[in-house]
Amino acid sequence: MELQITATSPEHPASLLDLPWNIPLEQWPEEHLVALPRGISRHVVRFAQAGGEIVAVKEVGEWAAVREYGLLRDLDRLAVPAVDALAVVTGRTDEHGEPLEPALITRHLVGSQPYRSMFQTTMRPSTIRRLLDALAVLLVRLHLAGFAWGDCSLSNTLFRRDAGAYAAYLVDAETGQIQPKLTSGQRDYDVEVARVNIAGELMDLEAGGSLHPSVDPVLFGEAIAERYCDLWHELTRQSVYPLAQRHAIDQRVRRLNDLGFDVAEMQIERSPDGDTVTFVPKVVDAGHHQRQLLRLTGLDAEENQARSLLNDLETWMATQDDYTPGDPLGARPEVLAHRWVRDVFRPTVRTVPKDLRGVTDTAQIYYELLEHRWLLSERAGRDVGLEATVEDYIRTVLADRPHG
Template sequence: MAGSLNITSATVDPGLLDLPWNLPLELWPDEVIAALPKGISRHLVRFVHLGGYVVAIKETTQELAAREYDMLRTLQRLDIPCVDPVAVITNRTDDEGTPLDPVLVTRHLKFSLPYRALYSQTLRPETATRLVDALALLLVRLHIAGFFWGDVSLSNTLFRRDAGAFAAYLVDAETGQLYDGGLSNGQRENDLEIARVNIAGELLDLEAGNRLDEALDPVEVSSRIVAQYRMLWRELTGAEKFDQSERWRIAQRVERLNDLGFDIEELAIRTDDAGTTVHIQPKVVDAGHHSRRLLRLTGLDAGENQARRLLNDLDSYRASSRRKDVDEEVIAHEWLARVFEPITRAIPRDLTRKLEPAEVFHQLLDHRWYMSQNEGRDVPLSEALTSYIDTVLRHRRDEVTVIDPPTGAITLPTDIVDEDDWRAKV
């Protein structure tokens, strides 16, 4: 290693020192490279094995690397879904002392997939729609936090399965800017237009490569993010006016926000001078309503839709036990010990890298429902579990870290597209 590296990191992994920083990133040896599928990037990005996990290393300028590292850390403190910044490394030189580009190191998000890995031969309309919906929700969360992205696209986002939907995570914050006073309507509209144009371009690129379903219109799908964003923004931040006799609509508004996965920290309520109408407006909303409830009750950390599904099963368990007077936390501990943990322990060790435990549980519940429908009886969970492991889970590709085929072409099996595919196997 030539020269003296400068490493900026909150917690330095000693393994960083063992990487070949004296070589340009494009020349790094295959033994340290993790062949993961990645999106389109203006910078050279390589995935690298570091101890027991994988990191993404991006060559850029010192100023941009430091800025993006600080921005990602700030977004994490705001509880925004994004990749974990590991380090900024500068003062790189080769063996002859020639300066090399600084790099930003981020941790690869387990069980995540770039949009180009979410199809096999073609990207189906249902999958494209769910990706756009997930990106719209991420954009709303960013805007509520006062973050202007400036480069919204599918390529700058990672997606994780979330109980039949997808959860979106910001990957590239290089162009982003955080505003303490919030964003103007013009800034939000600018981000929306960037998203619409970029998504249309990305889907048209797939269409040119014959990897887009014939029924999918790239422009129509890209325009969906605008409609979905406006619906979410209106629901989360819009004022509402109604007659004083309809005060039940206050609770209804809160319930709708909770259904979207958001909590209300403060709700502004005022009446007019005549006392006949009521105005309400959520002042501060925060995402993760179901995730936080599940974490509080069981200690399980899951995606928002996964948490909603697990909580539904927990509520069903409580109802079937006919012990509504028993404390919720007691029932939750019992459900965890008697239902969830026995299922996760029953998964063979060689299959635990296929999906996250919460996603396995969600898919198992779906599998059991379809078995019961097909066979006209209530299939026991243990029987459904055996069938799910043998007919579904065993045939899935590992998603803890999706690896490219040796040819470098992304040709994943059809069961990776979405959960609807495996239902036909039941």
């Protein structure tokens, strides 16, 4: 049997041919390997340099390699966070002609770490909760895409932090399957497997002295099941609104915020029956909203102010014709944010007379207007709009406030 490389891109076979496929993976020379932290795996896994990128090589049976390769490519098409499948190598033999196991090649996820390397220094309970929240987000997104994982665990996940945000990525799809829609039983099975696996993995860390003494592995295992259920309910319940019901979208965002999640993306699809709104949640660290708002708009605000303003910006961007999340042909978030400041934020704040604003900064004024709009819209059962909000805000809030 001849060596065969099935790859997603024409350039990958050439770069992969330089690797020593005639040697068992655990015996590969150091000159080909890259020293990166590895998680626990049932199979031999190594990181190697192939051309200009780092790849993860996993030895596994041919049927399993081809199946997982296909599943990872499907997840990529579904835009679910997972490692990128690059190639499957079959027909491997050693120097004596004896067969060697095939290999699955995936791209190294830059900036990611397996959970064990993250726990080498005792991690604070609040950080552990954010990591588990990120895993709950991943599991929900997989289930929404029709993917039953079958073996959700910390070991089968990579974690990445980026500007205060936490994200989890599937790294092992061996036991998974994709269907048009999962049953409640399939989802419940995945959640139960996650609960048991995570509790066991945390117990293992506890036995090794790498777990904060205040962390109860069993309770944290149960917590991810609860977080998953809360998030699943919030993301899958009815979300079609009449055009005049923007406050209902704000209500959904607030509920996600109350659960401890933020909105990474929001998509609004227009139809005669109303707007269908889709949310993609994310997990963030303290101070994230301040940094994000300052980067996008130049506005310097407190954390709660920044969260509210970013939610308003995200909702407004989703209504713009030239904005499609992840589309390189669409307007960049920075461009839209500048337009929002110019066309929405500044004109709205300027409608509030300077003598009534007093020493209140513009970010706080806009934040108070958003809160007032929310209250008025809830009371009216419809979105009252910014113009009516400003008029009522000036009359009922600022009129009784000391000025100067």
